[in-house]
Every structure is written in C-alpha cells, then in structure tokens.
Amino acid sequence: MILPNEKFKFSMIDNLMFPLSSEMISLYDEEKDWLSVRKIAIEKNLAQKNAVSSRERYVNEVLSRVRYLSETEIYYFLNQANDNEQHLLLWIALCRANRLAREFAVKLLRESFLNLKTEVSFDDFNAFYFDLSSSNSELDNVSTQMKNKIRGRIINSAKEAGLLTKDNYIQPVFLSNDFCKCVANNSPNDLSFLPIYDADIKRLLQS
Numbered sequence: 001m002i003l004p005n006e007k008f009k010f011s012m013i014d015n016l017m018f019p020l021s022s023e024m025i026s027l028y029d030e031e032k033d034w035l036s037v038r039k040i041a042i043e044k045n046l047a048q049k050n051a052v053s054s055r056e057r058y059v060n061e062v063l064s065r066v067r068y069l070s071e072t073e074i075y076y077f078l079n080q081a082n083d084n085e086q087h088l089l090l091w092i093a094l095c096r097a098n099r100l101a102r103e104f105a106v107k108l109l110r111e112s113f114l115n116l117k118t119e120v121s122f123d124d125f126n127a128f129y130f131d132l133s134s135s136n137s138e139l140d141n142v143s144t145q146m147k148n149k150i151r152g153r154i155i156n157s158a159k160e161a162g163l164l165t166k167d168n169y170i171q172p173v174f175l176s177n178d179f180c181k182c183v184a185n186n187s188p189n190d191l192s193f194l195p196i197y198d199a200d201i202k203r204l205l206q207s
Helices: 018-031 034-043 052-066 071-079 083-097 099-114 122-133 137-141 144-160 177-186 188-193 198-206
Strands: none
Touching (some): 018 052, 018 071, 018 083, 034 052, 071 083, 071 177, 083 099, 083 144, 083 177, 099 122, 099 144, 099 188, 122 137, 122 144
16 A cells, blocks of 8 residues: 655646546556556657647646555456546545645545535635644645645545535535445545545445
8 A cells, every 4th residue: 555645735737637547547457557657648648738748747647646546446446436436536546645635535525524514615625724734834835826726626626526516515425335345445544535424434344
C-alpha cells in the first residue's frame, strides 16, 4: 500500500478527469509500469491537448492520483465496477493523493452528512479552510485566487463522483459489499472519504 500524500497540493488542474484516468488505468493493466503508461499517454496524446506541455501536465496529474490505487482496486475498476463505482474509486484516489481533498472529504463532506446537514456550500468550504489553516500555517500563504480555484476543483470533483448534486446537496452513497471489501483490503479508513454511516460500512464488510 502506498501511504497517502501528507503534503498540501495546490496544483490541481482539473476535476476527476474520468476519460483520461480510465485510459491510463487500462494501459497500466497492459504495461504493469506507470512510467511506461506515462510515456505512452503523452506520445498518443490521450489527454487530447495540442501543446506537449499541456499533455504532460494532465498525464502527470492523473498519474499522481491513480498510482495510489492498489492492484486489486485496478482489477476491480476494470472488471467489476459499474460507472458509479469507477467514479468513486477515482475520488478515493484523489483523496489519497491530495491532502486538501482528503481533509474536505472527511472533515466537511462526511462530517456534514453524519451531522444530518444536507448541503455543502462555498461558505462552508471557506470556514473549513480557515479552521484547517489555524493548525497548518502553509495554508495561509495561498492566494485568494488559488484558494477559490482549488475549492472549485474539489467541489466539482465531488459532484462528478456523485457525492454532491449540482446544487451542492450531499448525496449518500449506496455501496456493494464487493466494493467496500476491495477498498478496505487496501486501506479500511479510506471508506471515510464517502458520505456513509459507520454502521453501514461495518455491515457491508461483514456480509
């Protein structure tokens, strides 16, 4: 298991990037080497960007996330997961790779859900960010423009994963026991990136 990235990252250039992520995961299934996947993805312009520098940025961004998926999760993504589960796996990969997304998932999205709050607004994110910065001084040095940009990326990624509606209402997830066991076998705590009750997680893992 690759340990989650503990550094805050502010270079998030897009949301879940589902098409590119899916293609690179499929390539990995063939190549079994992420460096080879990176080379092929850039050469074949899987990111569909004109400039080589843009291709590299998008491929590197996806690679920084999907490399956190275990071999079992990759197999599940390609052979068992439905569309919704594939998006959830990419959300989990993002949270592992991006500490701010992970903090958002656990301390704002899921906590709001557990406390029976129905939505997550931009103001909620700003308050969450302020609280987080009180114990992480590096967050104070981020410009307002960059802060707003990554706020939009994270919230839009949650929407793309089906965790928030277009109006920022929280959507609880209904998971299969196979999905839960697949993720839990790699890192049990990572199911907390999703709006789901502990009792439901326990029940699914025991079934």
